[in-house]
Amino acid sequence: MLIVPEREIANLMTREAAFEAVEKVFASMAAGKAKNFPVVREAIGHAEALYGFKSGFDKATLDLGLKSGGYWPGNAAKGLTNHQSTIFLFEADTGKCRAIVGGNLLTALRTAAAAAVSVAHLARQDAKVLGIVGAGHQAAFQLRAVARQRKFERVVAWNRSAEKLDSLAKVAEELGLPFESVSLDDLAARSDVIVTITSSFKPLLMSDGVRPGTHIACMGTDTKGKQEVDVALVARARLFTDEVAQSISIGECQHAIAAGTVAEADIRELGAVVNGTDAGRVSNDYITLFDGTGVGLQDLAVASSVVKLAIENGVAIDVDF
Numbered sequence: 001m002l003i004v005p006e007r008e009i010a011n012l013m014t015r016e017a018a019f020e021a022v023e024k025v026f027a028s029m030a031a032g033k034a035k036n037f038p039v040v041r042e043a044i045g046h047a048e049a050l051y052g053f054k055s056g057f058d059k060a061t062l063d064l065g066l067k068s069g070g071y072w073p074g075n076a077a078k079g080l081t082n083h084q085s086t087i088f089l090f091e092a093d094t095g096k097c098r099a100i101v102g103g104n105l106l107t108a109l110r111t112a113a114a115a116a117v118s119v120a121h122l123a124r125q126d127a128k129v130l131g132i133v134g135a136g137h138q139a140a141f142q143l144r145a146v147a148r149q150r151k152f153e154r155v156v157a158w159n160r161s162a163e164k165l166d167s168l169a170k171v172a173e174e175l176g177l178p179f180e181s182v183s184l185d186d187l188a189a190r191s192d193v194i195v196t197i198t199s200s201f202k203p204l205l206m207s208d209g210v211r212p213g214t215h216i217a218c219m220g221t222d223t224k225g226k227q228e229v230d231v232a233l234v235a236r237a238r239l240f241t242d243e244v245a246q247s248i249s250i251g252e253c254q255h256a257i258a259a260g261t262v263a264e265a266d267i268r269e270l271g272a273v274v275n276g277t278d279a280g281r282v283s284n285d286y287i288t289l290f291d292g293t294g295v296g297l298q299d300l301a302v303a304s305s306v307v308k309l310a311i312e313n314g315v316a317i318d319v320d321f
């Protein structure tokens with residue numbers, strides 16, 4: 001059995017490899033070759049922790065396994081990341097444990113890769129202004145991954161506490177992109193692509209200001225009750241997701257579904273666009289919205305990719321098990 005520790009991931013995994021792994025597994029899901037199993041998430045009644053696991057199997061790549069972990073709110077005070085993840089891969093032919101992989105950085109990379117895949121396949125080719133809503137841990141990963149998908153000329157961003165935008169501004173500078181801190185109204189009116197990556201429980205981005213032709217990647221809403229986007233905006237958009245079952249239950253579309261303004265059949269899988277079985281954007285006049293809810297198969301795909309890189313680089317730790 002191989003171990004790829006968290007400390008090795010940054011040296012091994014690239015944004016390109018994460019993009020490729022996520023795009024491929026979305027395609028497998030849409031082709032009916034890959035399946036996510038029911039998610040388990042429980043408050044364990046200790047350390048205020050939320051613990052759970054996401055698992056699945058991709059017949060195309062034989063990636064079988066799970067991501068285990070969750071959220072420990074007291075970790076920051078101990079110098080640790082609040083979100084803790086470990087990915088376990090199993091041999092599809094025998095069930096034997098193949099690898100244990102640190103999952104913290106991989107989670108951020110696979111989430112950003114999902115937004116990037118949506119931009120690659122759904123944003124207008126002439127998109128120039130990238131809007132980022134949120135400036136937490138994931139936001140910089142989103143900016144780095146999405147910025148390379150189009151010839152963006154400017155980044156506009158909003159966060160509920162504006163001082164947190166400084167670190168995002170530094171990333172934009174590194175990428176050679178002018179950066180502006182703006183109001184939400186301004187961001188909506190000026191952006192060609194918008195990424196929302198907050199933990200909000202109320203809509204931040206309203207329908208009125210968003211222009212036709214905009215692509216929105218909603219990446220923050222991954223739990224029942226969370227919401228980043230106005231229900232009217234969801235109803236106005238051509239909708240895509242990683243997995244429809246999650247989109248309608250824990251994703252951004254849950255509210256429009258509950259309000260009856262969107263039907264399950266209105267939501268398409270991004271993987272179908274990758275496979276060419278869905279036409280995707282269709283017209284530059286449409287608003288496209290990707291509801292990125294985060295699926296276990298994404299974690300398995302990037303973990304499998306990093307195990308390969310660890311073997312090639314001679315840093316995978318081999319243990320008898």
Ligand code: NAD
Nearest residue numbers: 111134135136137138197198199200219220222292293294
């Ligand atoms: P974080 O705690 O580092 O940052 C949270 C961000 O949300 C900050 O910008 C904060 O200002 C903003 N925010 C929180 N409450 C808000 C409110 N009420 N109104 C407006 N803004 C608010 O979190 P993070 O690691 O950057 O993750 C952001 C979100 O993405 C989380 O909700 C997380 O659960 C989600 N997430 C989704 C996926 C996925 O696959 N879709 C994967 C990982 C994380």
